[in-house]
Amino acid sequence: MGQKTILLVDDEKDLSETISMMLEVSGEYKVVSACNGKEGIKKAYLVKPDLILLDIKMPEMDGIETLKILKEGPSTASIPVVMLTACDEDVFKLKTSQLYNEDYLIKPIKAEELLSRLEKVFKRREGN
Numbered sequence: 001m002g003q004k005t006i007l008l009v010d011d012e013k014d015l016s017e018t019i020s021m022m023l024e025v026s027g028e029y030k031v032v033s034a035c036n037g038k039e040g041i042k043k044a045y046l047v048k049p050d051l052i053l054l055d056i057k058m059p060e061m062d063g064i065e066t067l068k069i070l071k072e073g074p075s076t077a078s079i080p081v082v083m084l085t086a087c088d089e090d091v092f093k094l095k096t097s098q099l100y101n102e103d104y105l106i107k108p109i110k111a112e113e114l115l116s117r118l119e120k121v122f123k124r125r126e127g128n
Contacts, residue, residue, distance in 0.1 A: 003030045004122070007049035009040030009066065010084070011058040015107065019053070019084070022111040029118075037061030041069055044076045051121065054101075056085040056092055064092070067099045080121050084109070 006029050010016045016033050023029040032047050034040035036058045044052060052070065056063035063083065070076045080102040085092070088106050096104060102121045105114065 003028060004050035005029070005047060006031050006118075007034065007040065007043055007047060007052045008032070008084075009034045009037065009043075009052060009058070009063070010055040011035050012055070019114070022114060023118075025111075026115055028115075037063060037066030037069075040066055041073075041076075044070060044079065045073070048075070049079060051102075051118065052079055052081045053084045054081050056083065056087045056096075064095050064099070067096060067101060071099055080125055082118065082121060084114075 006023055008016055008019055008031050013035070020031040020033060023031050032043055032049065034043045038061050040052070040054065054063045054066060063085065067081055070079065070081060082103045082105060083096050083101050084105045084107060086107045093104050103117055105117060
């Protein structure tokens with residue numbers, strides 16, 4: 001089926017590079033990065049990724065506002081979004097679930113867990 005494109009939106013450069021390497025070494029994913037929500041939205045329209053990994057706490061535009069805008073956009077609404085964040089509070093989980101995120105992962109995350117959860121999202125999506 002070929003590689004899937006993942007848009008990783010996170011302001012932590014070192015972590016973004018680590019996540020990108022985890023995904024790309026699997027051979028199944030190509031990663032495009034954005035360092036904040038505004039850039040993430042632009043890249044989502046430009047790249048049309050298969051999935052977006054989105055942090056919550058970022059400068060300029062946080063992940064909750066970014067998710068809301070993505071889910072309102074006609075060409076981005078159907079892109080699955082997985083929250084990948086250090087925010088483990090229930091209030092963030094509730095807010096993002098109300099905006100139709102696919103999953104909520106807590107950083108730091110092991111490569112096996114990340115790959116497994118992404119695979120589940122894609123299988124669930126393909127089943128629809």
